[in-house]
Amino acid sequence: LRRQALFPPGDSDEYRGRIGAGCTGMGGDAQPPAYWWLDVLPALRKSGAAEELGMVECVQRPGETIFVPFGWWHAVLNIGFTAAVTQNLLAPDTLDYAWPVLAADWPDFAPRFARLIHELRPEVELP
Numbered sequence: 770l771r772r773q774a775l776f777p778p779g780d781s782d783e784y785r786g787r788i789g790a791g792c793t794g795m796g797g798d799a800q801p802p803a804y805w806w807l808d809v810l811p812a813l814r815k816s817g818a819a820e821e822l823g824m825v826e827c828v829q830r831p832g833e834t835i836f837v838p839f840g841w842w843h844a845v846l847n848i849g850f851t852a853a854v855t856q857n858l859l860a861p862d863t864l865d866y867a868w869p870v871l872a873a874d875w876p877d878f879a880p881r882f883a884r885l886i887h888e889l890r891p892e893v894e895l896p
Contacts, residue, residue, distance in 0.1 A: 770828055770829065770830060770831075770847075770848040770849060770851065771828070771829040771835075771845055771846065771847055771848065771851055771853065772806075772826070772827075772828050772829075772845070772846040772848055773826065773827050773828075773829060773835060773843060773844070773845050773846075774810065774824055774825070774826045774843065774844045775824065775825045775826075775827075775837060775841050775842070775843045776788045776822055776823065776824050776825075776841060776842040776843070777822070777823045777840075777841060778839075778840030778841060778842075779822075779842070780840075784822075785842075787813075787818055787822060788809075788813070788822060788824075788842055789805050789809035789810075789813070790842055802844075802846075803846075805844050806844070806846050810844075828848075839858075839860070839863050840866075859871070861890075861893050864893070864894075864895060864896055865896050868895055868896050869896065883895055
């Protein structure tokens with residue numbers, strides 16, 4: 770089982786702060802992932818912000834698939850032994866946002882990937 774909480778897209782510092790997006794991650798003074806479930810989520814519920822921000826919560830059972838739309842923030846809590854397979858999708862309609870990040874984070878890979886896109890999907894324009 771996997772418990773999931775999802776939030777609609779939002780990119781401002783205020784929004785990220787309200788949903789607790791900065792409480793976990795790599796490096797620095799990051800909190801353990803359980804912090805979000807034990808401290809942030811109860812506070813969101815108590816204040817009414819979970820509903821106000823459009824949070825969707827569900828439990829994913831064995832054999833079920835969850836699609837997380839582009840830009841949605843999400844937190845996952847594995848309940849018991851869990852194996853998961855994730856796949857990120859780089860679709861043409863996400864390139865304006867995703868390509869600059871990909872090019873900055875993967876400078877050796879991006880030019881080769883751009884050539885493949887041009888060869889295989891010439892109708893797709895990179896930003």
